[in-house]
Amino acid sequence: MRSPLDLDYDTMRDLGRQVTEIVARHLSRLRDEPAIRSLPRVELNRALAHPPPKQGSSFESILGTLESSVFPYHAREPHPGFLAYVPSCPTFPAVLGDWIAAGYNFFAGVWPVAAGPNEIEIVVLEWIRDWMGLPATASGLLTSGGSGANLTAVAAARHRAVEAGCDINRLTVYTSQQAHSSVTRAAWIAGIRRENVRVVEMDDDFAILTSDLSRQVSADRNSGLTPFLVVASAGTTNTGTVDPIHAIADFCQVENLWLHIDAAYAGFAALTAEGKGMLDGIERADSLTLDPHKWLFVPFECGCLMVRDPALLTDAFRILPEYLKDVEPAEEEVNFADRGEQLTRYARALKIWVSVNYFGTDAIAGAIQDGMDRARLVESLVRESTLLEILSPARFGIVCFRCRPAGMPDGLVLDALNERINSSVIAEGKYLISSTRLRGNFSLRICNLGFRTTEADIRDLVATTERIAALEIAALEAS
Numbered sequence: 438m439r440s441p442l443d444l445d446y447d448t449m450r451d452l453g454r455q456v457t458e459i460v461a462r463h464l465s466r467l468r469d470e471p472a473i474r475s476l477p478r479v480e481l482n483r484a485l486a487h488p489p490p491k492q493g494s495s496f497e498s499i500l501g502t503l504e505s506s507v508f509p510y511h512a513r514e515p516h517p518g519f520l521a522y523v524p525s526c527p528t529f530p531a532v533l534g535d536w537i538a539a540g541y542n543f544f545a546g547v548w549p550v551a552a553g554p555n556e557i558e559i560v561v562l563e564w565i566r567d568w569m570g571l572p573a574t575a576s577g578l579l580t581s582g583g584s585g586a587n588l589t590a591v592a593a594a595r596h597r598a599v600e601a602g603c604d605i606n607r608l609t610v611y612t613s614q615q616a617h618s619s620v621t622r623a624a625w626i627a628g629i630r631r632e633n634v635r636v637v638e639m640d641d642d643f644a645i646l647t648s649d650l651s652r653q654v655s656a657d658r659n660s661g662l663t664p665f666l667v668v669a670s671a672g673t674t675n676t677g678t679v680d681p682i683h684a685i686a687d688f689c690q691v692e693n694l695w696l697h698i699d700a701a702y703a704g705f706a707a708l709t710a711e712g713k714g715m716l717d718g719i720e721r722a723d724s725l726t727l728d729p730h731k732w733l734f735v736p737f738e739c740g741c742l743m744v745r746d747p748a749l750l751t752d753a754f755r756i757l758p759e760y761l762k763d764v765e766p767a768e769e770e771v772n773f774a775d776r777g778e779q780l781t782r783y784a785r786a787l788k789i790w791v792s793v794n795y796f797g798t799d800a801i802a803g804a805i806q807d808g809m810d811r812a813r814l815v816e817s818l819v820r821e822s823t824l825l826e827i828l829s830p831a832r833f834g835i836v837c838f839r840c841r842p843a844g845m846p847d848g849l850v851l852d853a854l855n856e857r858i859n860s861s862v863i864a865e866g867k868y869l870i871s872s873t874r875l876r877g878n879f880s881l882r883i884c885n886l887g888f889r890t891t892e893a894d895i896r897d898l899v900a901t902t903e904r905i906a907a908l909e910i911a912a913l914e915a916s
């Protein structure tokens with residue numbers, strides 16, 4: 438007797454086709470949809486909350502509920518008008534790679550039970566190593582995202598320091614005001630005292646001031662603390678700024694500090710000649726965070742941590758309980774469970790491997806370059822505009838700007854004007870942009886990452902912003 442959970446071949450193929458149809462239709466018609474739509478919690482709750490049914494229902498009715506009450510209400514990350522936060526715009530082959538990983542349900546935690554998929558992860562990590570210019574010894578693992586990669590790195594660095602005899606309560610970490618919030622959170626989770634997470638001052642370009650780093654490290658040493666880790670950013674989320682990597686790496690070498698570089702946002706720009714030049718020096722990191730679910734065009738979730746010496750990960754994470762004695766890997770094999778916090782992990786490498794093989798690195802590098810070029814177009818259109826001004830130039834696809842009527846000083850009125858422009862652009866439905874604060878001022882921010890956005894979209898978005906800005910200024914003057 439077959440289990441009722443065990444569907445036959447024809448049924449599986451039929452259900453799978455229905456899903457393929459829905460997803461392919463969604464992706465090919467994104468342009469006809471708003472970039473974001475939402476609904477208040479009470480209304481969604483009314484539509485969706487019900488106890489789990491005792492008896493099953495048809496797949497059609499399940500999909501019907503999703504189509505009416507779920508699919509409409511979200512920000513469409515792969516939409517050509519999605520230019521907010523950090524967009525994630527997966528290729529369809531990458532999506533299928535994820536589906537294959539789920540369909541086979543490979544267990545990518547230990548080598549002996551999934552040699553094939555684990556080898557794919559090793560190969561993908563070797564690709565990433567070479568793209569980043571890391572030494573041949575470097576390897577790492579794929580993680581849930583950039584936050585997971587940062588946490589894994591900080592925990593490994595902390596382990597090395599504590600093993601060397603340092604008192605965890607005295608360990609200090611150095612990062613910048615523009616570093617991603619996940620860096621501070623990683624330090625907290627790793628047991629670093631909250632008052633021991635230092636924020637290094639930045640220069641006019643939002644990059645770490647190495648002189649202030651040096652000043653804070655020596656002040657801390659003088660007061661009996663133990664500096665152990667510097668986290669630099671190679672492409673900040675706010676402005677795409679790269680910290681002065683070579684100067685920081687030189688300093689870390691002299692001071693014997695672990696250098697972690699967070700390149701979650703911009704790292705894969707290294708596939709282009711322009712990006713490679715801008716990221717010069719990241720190969721000097723002791724550990725490096727990347728985020729394939731950003732600029733490598735794979736779906737959530739997929740981050741990556743690379744370390745110069747993978748033994749630093751196994752030292753920190755390896756544990757061998759009795760029930761896993763028979764899955765010890767041979768010398769040249771890898772148990773990815775020994776390199777991070779996850780035992781059971783799915784084969785994230787497949788989506789990268791399928792997509793990169795399908796398109797080739799030229800096409801992927803081309804899409805990354807296009808994003809950087811579109812940001813440059815935004816910058817030049819903003820510079821031509823009499824109403825708009827640049828707050829941070831195009832870097833790795835990111836541009837920050839605002840509307841500023843002639844003579845209006847920084848302050849609440851100008852901030853409020855730009856907040857209204859931001860909301861009105863979004864309310865029109867074609868574009869989702871986002872905002873940030875730079876030197877205390879409200880800034881509009883555009884992040885060009887998705888491969889569906891065209892030059893015409895960019896021209897239309899800037900024209901839309903100017904049109905709305907003119908209306909808001911007129912309303913302000915009338916009031």
Ligand SMILES: *Cc1c(COP(=O)(O)O)cnc(C)c1O
Nearest residue numbers: 582583584585617674699701702
């Ligand atoms: C996105 C980002 C992160 C966090 O990555 P998640 O994948 O969201 O966990 C960390 N650092 C930088 C620079 C980022 O842009």
